Every structure is written in C-alpha cells, then in structure tokens.
Amino acid sequence: MFKWEQAFATRASRMKASEIRELLKLLERPDIISFAGGIPDPALFPREAFSAAYTDVLGGEGAAAGLQYSVSEGYRPLRDWLAGEMGKLGVPCKAENVFIVSGSQQGLDYLGKLFLSPKDTALVTWPTYLGALQAFNAYEPTYDRLNLAGNRTPDAYRATAAEAGGRVKFAYLSADFCNPTGETVDRAGREKLLDLAEELDIPVIEDAAYQSLRYDGEAIPPILALEIARKGDIEAARTLYCGSFSKTLAPGLRVGYIVAASPVIRKLVLMKQAADLHSSTINQMAIAHVAERGFDAQVAKVRAAYSHRRNVMLAALGKYMPDGVHWTKPEGGMFIWVTLPAGMDGAALLARSIETEKVAFVPGQAFHADGSGANTLRLSFSCADDATIEEGISRLSRLLKTERLAA
Known part of the structure; x- marks a missing residue:
C-alpha cells in the first residue's frame, strides 16, 4: 500500500481537524443543547x-x-x-x-x-x-x-x-x-x-x-x-x-x-x-x-435577536454559575468566554458534559497558539432560544459544581 504520508509536503503535518467543525456534528443530535457552533440562526436569513x-x-x-x-x-x-x-x-x-x-x-x-x-x-x-x-x-x-x-x-x-x-x-x-x-x-x-x-x-x-x-x-x-x-x-x-x-x-x-x-x-x-x-x-x-x-434592515433584525439572547445568557450565568467562574460581557458578536478555576480542563469537562448533562461548548485551549488556556471555554448564544439557554446554563452550572466537589 502506498504510504501517502511520505508524499505530503511538510506543511501538511500542521493541518489538523477543527474542534469546532467536529463539534458542529453534535447539532444533529436532538438530545444535545449546543452552545458550541458560532453560526448564525437560519431563521434570521432573508x-x-x-x-x-x-x-x-x-x-x-x-x-x-x-x-x-x-x-x-x-x-x-x-x-x-x-x-x-x-x-x-x-x-x-x-x-x-x-x-x-x-x-x-x-x-x-x-x-x-x-x-x-x-x-x-x-x-x-x-x-x-x-x-x-x-x-x-x-x-x-x-x-x-x-x-x-x-x-x-x-x-x-x-x-x-x-x-x-x-x-x-x-x-x-x-x-x-x-x-x-x-x-x-x-x-x-x-x-x-x-x-x-x-x-x-x-x-x-x-x-x-x-x-x-x-x-x-x-x-x-x-x-x-x-x-x-x-x-x-x-x-x-x-x-x-x-x-x-x-x-x-x-x-x-x-x-x-x-x-x-x-x-x-x-x-x-x-x-x-x-x-x-x-x-x-x-x-x-x-x-x-x-x-x-x-442591508440595514436585515442587520437591525439580527442585532435585535442576538442582543436579546446575549442578555438571556448573561443573566443565566449570573443566576447559576458557582463562585470562581468568570465570563466576559460582550457588547456585540456571538460569544461569551468563560474562565474556570485554575486546574480545571475544558476538554475533559466537555466530555463529561456530553455524557451526563447533554450540553456542548467549545474548549478554549484550541484558540491559544501556545496550547495554554485549558481552563477556558467558549459559549455561543446565536442559535438558542430563551428556554434552551436557561436550561443549558443551569445544567452546565450543575456539572461545574459537581466537578468542584469531586476535586
């Protein structure tokens, strides 16, 4: 069998699958609440x-x-x-x-x-x-x-x-x-x-x-x-x-x-x-x-929808998250960045979250060129309604409290 690896250019060794692209597959599972994909809400497309x-x-x-x-x-x-x-x-x-x-x-x-x-x-x-x-x-x-x-x-x-x-x-x-x-x-x-x-x-x-x-x-x-x-x-x-x-x-x-x-x-x-x-x-x-x-009318429609969802997620984080967890308060966009207590690992947390709480997010380490940031994660609010955001953040908070007690 031909050994393809020996034929690839050296740059091919730096090509790796996107964690986010892999996580988007979870959107096809109806039992998963996903805050992973930073994608626009198709209901808002013109x-x-x-x-x-x-x-x-x-x-x-x-x-x-x-x-x-x-x-x-x-x-x-x-x-x-x-x-x-x-x-x-x-x-x-x-x-x-x-x-x-x-x-x-x-x-x-x-x-x-x-x-x-x-x-x-x-x-x-x-x-x-x-x-x-x-x-x-x-x-x-x-x-x-x-x-x-x-x-x-x-x-x-x-x-x-x-x-x-x-x-x-x-x-x-x-x-x-x-x-x-x-x-x-x-x-x-x-x-x-x-x-x-x-x-x-x-x-x-x-x-x-x-x-x-x-x-x-x-x-x-x-x-x-x-x-x-x-x-x-x-x-x-x-x-x-x-x-x-x-x-x-x-x-x-x-x-x-x-x-x-x-x-x-x-x-x-x-x-x-x-x-x-x-x-x-x-x-x-x-x-x-x-x-x-x-264009201006479409942008206004998108802003109104995402602004509301951001507010709902920020309120849920404030309501449910345990002490020692911090997050950004963005003035726009689609994302909230969460910093966990030192020593916690976002990738390991995701695996347990999918298994026990059925909530998906993106571990933060992949966004760091030096491989740091293990205790961070990204949440997207763009495609979730109010009830989903409330339930998903509640579940994620419950998992974090359990993990801290176990530690």
Missing part, C-alpha cells in the same frame, strides 16, 4: 429577499453574466456598494481597493500565503480565532503573543522572531466582539497597535467579521479608519480589513471581502486567478441585490 434576487438575476439580462466566468476582483456593483459602506465607517476608498473572496476564511488563507514564509512570525492575541490559526498554519509560521496591554518593545518582538529563524511579518486580530472571547479592543489599543506596526514595519490584518453586530456601547472606528485618519489615504495604509456577509446575510453563499491598498489587491487578484479564478458570480450578484435593497 430567504424571501434571496429568492427574489436569484429570480431577478436568472430571469433578466443578468442571467448570462451570473452563470458565466467573471473577473477575479469580484462583481463590480458589489464592490462599488462595499466602497460606499466602507466610507460610512471612515474608510474612503474605491472599488479598486475592494477584493471579493469566497468567505473571509479564504481571505485569511490568501493573506497567510502572501506574507508568510516558513519560520516567519505572526503576532496574534492569546486567545485568537481558531480559523485564522488553521489558515496560517499551512505556511509554517511561528506565533508570538500580541499583547496590547503590556509594555513589550518592538525590539523584543524582533528578537523572538529572529530566534525562531524568521521575521515578524504581520499582526492579526479581531478588534470588535472577537471570536472567541467577545471582547473589543478599545480605541487606545487600536492606536497602540498602529504604533507597533509602524515600529515593526509590518501589515495589520483586521478581521472584522462581527463589526456590524454591536448591541450596545459606543462604536469604535475600524483600525483601518484610524490609520487613514493619520495618513490621509488608504494607499498609504498598512492595515488590511477583512469583512464578511456570513454573519449578516447568509454564510452559505461564501462571500467575503478584503479592503486594502491597491498593491495588495493586485497581488491578491493574481492569487485568486491561480486558485479558483473568481468567487461565485451569481452569489455575488444575489448578495449585491439583497444588500442594496435592505
């Missing part, structure tokens, strides 16, 4: 709007274009609309600064491919989005902790990267209601990151997948907006803004985008041509149709 959009595209003159090959940059009307929306966020730009990808996950993969050579260092937060680590892992980097609260110097980052055999190549973070913690980087932290990036002379990858999902608190300008305010033009900016329609309109269409200076866009277009030519044309056309006619 199905009628998309039905009308596809009918319009396929029934009119756009049918030929929607079913045909297209340009790698993306559907021009969608890019024009996105440029207008970015302007509202303080990012004046043109369609030439907007690049469409097949979901923002593909965008992260492209950026990893564009910037990382083996042994180069990516600066990421502890914890960080697991999908980003998986995207970057294929390009064989090392990771260093991006700590905006501390006083670590640029020289310290450089020295650590040199010891690993490469250079610091970029800083990656999700600044708004991030996956997995739900936390937001304040304006001072964003400005500090820009200062660090200038000192290190590196790009900043701003993952804005949840930027539209603010429920309360004052909106903070995107990092890219703050940099443009400093430099006057997107062409002078080192920040790359990664956005998505997955959390607002529909994840199944796989339409995301990158907004950046034109030299970066030109390189990404070449990568797209080599990889899959272009993202689905008809899906881009449908997204443009729906977004132009009702």
Whole structure:
C-alpha cells in the first residue's frame, strides 16, 4: 500500500481537524443543547429577499453574466456598494481597493500565503480565532503573543522572531466582539497597535467579521479608519480589513471581502486567478441585490435577536454559575468566554458534559497558539432560544459544581 504520508509536503503535518467543525456534528443530535457552533440562526436569513434576487438575476439580462466566468476582483456593483459602506465607517476608498473572496476564511488563507514564509512570525492575541490559526498554519509560521496591554518593545518582538529563524511579518486580530472571547479592543489599543506596526514595519490584518453586530456601547472606528485618519489615504495604509456577509446575510453563499491598498489587491487578484479564478458570480450578484435593497434592515433584525439572547445568557450565568467562574460581557458578536478555576480542563469537562448533562461548548485551549488556556471555554448564544439557554446554563452550572466537589 502506498504510504501517502511520505508524499505530503511538510506543511501538511500542521493541518489538523477543527474542534469546532467536529463539534458542529453534535447539532444533529436532538438530545444535545449546543452552545458550541458560532453560526448564525437560519431563521434570521432573508430567504424571501434571496429568492427574489436569484429570480431577478436568472430571469433578466443578468442571467448570462451570473452563470458565466467573471473577473477575479469580484462583481463590480458589489464592490462599488462595499466602497460606499466602507466610507460610512471612515474608510474612503474605491472599488479598486475592494477584493471579493469566497468567505473571509479564504481571505485569511490568501493573506497567510502572501506574507508568510516558513519560520516567519505572526503576532496574534492569546486567545485568537481558531480559523485564522488553521489558515496560517499551512505556511509554517511561528506565533508570538500580541499583547496590547503590556509594555513589550518592538525590539523584543524582533528578537523572538529572529530566534525562531524568521521575521515578524504581520499582526492579526479581531478588534470588535472577537471570536472567541467577545471582547473589543478599545480605541487606545487600536492606536497602540498602529504604533507597533509602524515600529515593526509590518501589515495589520483586521478581521472584522462581527463589526456590524454591536448591541450596545459606543462604536469604535475600524483600525483601518484610524490609520487613514493619520495618513490621509488608504494607499498609504498598512492595515488590511477583512469583512464578511456570513454573519449578516447568509454564510452559505461564501462571500467575503478584503479592503486594502491597491498593491495588495493586485497581488491578491493574481492569487485568486491561480486558485479558483473568481468567487461565485451569481452569489455575488444575489448578495449585491439583497444588500442594496435592505442591508440595514436585515442587520437591525439580527442585532435585535442576538442582543436579546446575549442578555438571556448573561443573566443565566449570573443566576447559576458557582463562585470562581468568570465570563466576559460582550457588547456585540456571538460569544461569551468563560474562565474556570485554575486546574480545571475544558476538554475533559466537555466530555463529561456530553455524557451526563447533554450540553456542548467549545474548549478554549484550541484558540491559544501556545496550547495554554485549558481552563477556558467558549459559549455561543446565536442559535438558542430563551428556554434552551436557561436550561443549558443551569445544567452546565450543575456539572461545574459537581466537578468542584469531586476535586
């Protein structure tokens, strides 16, 4: 029998199954209360709007274009609309600064491919989005902790990267209601990151997948907006803004985008041509149709639903959780991050939870590039109703009390 392992490239050894993808299989079990998958509620999808959009595209003159090959940059009307929306966020730009990808996950993969050579260092937060680590892992980097609260110097980052055999190549973070913690980087932290990036002379990858999902608190300008305010033009900016329609309109269409200076866009277009030519044309056309006619109303509907569920989960955590357990109080997004007492293990707890209490969540260790964070876990409230949240948190609390007594 042929030994496939000997034929694989060295990068294949860093490709591992996603714990979250595996946990999503639990959603098919009716006996499991799942707070695991950070997925949008399908009941909130604008199905009628998309039905009308596809009918319009396929029934009119756009049918030929929607079913045909297209340009790698993306559907021009969608890019024009996105440029207008970015302007509202303080990012004046043109369609030439907007690049469409097949979901923002593909965008992260492209950026990893564009910037990382083996042994180069990516600066990421502890914890960080697991999908980003998986995207970057294929390009064989090392990771260093991006700590905006501390006083670590640029020289310290450089020295650590040199010891690993490469250079610091970029800083990656999700600044708004991030996956997995739900936390937001304040304006001072964003400005500090820009200062660090200038000192290190590196790009900043701003993952804005949840930027539209603010429920309360004052909106903070995107990092890219703050940099443009400093430099006057997107062409002078080192920040790359990664956005998505997955959390607002529909994840199944796989339409995301990158907004950046034109030299970066030109390189990404070449990568797209080599990889899959272009993202689905008809899906881009449908997204443009729906977004132009009702994006703000759809976002308002989603915000109202998720804000309520967040409030219900926070209230349940306050009502049931034992002393020594702490959690974040996000102003938006889909997640609450729970920190257990030292010595507890989220992965072991999940196994017992599935067996005894029938409640699923995501252990936090997978979100840490250094393998720390065993005593943490992520809860998602996006797909659970009030009664389910109340019952699930009650069961999880009961398990934690039992585990602490056993210890």
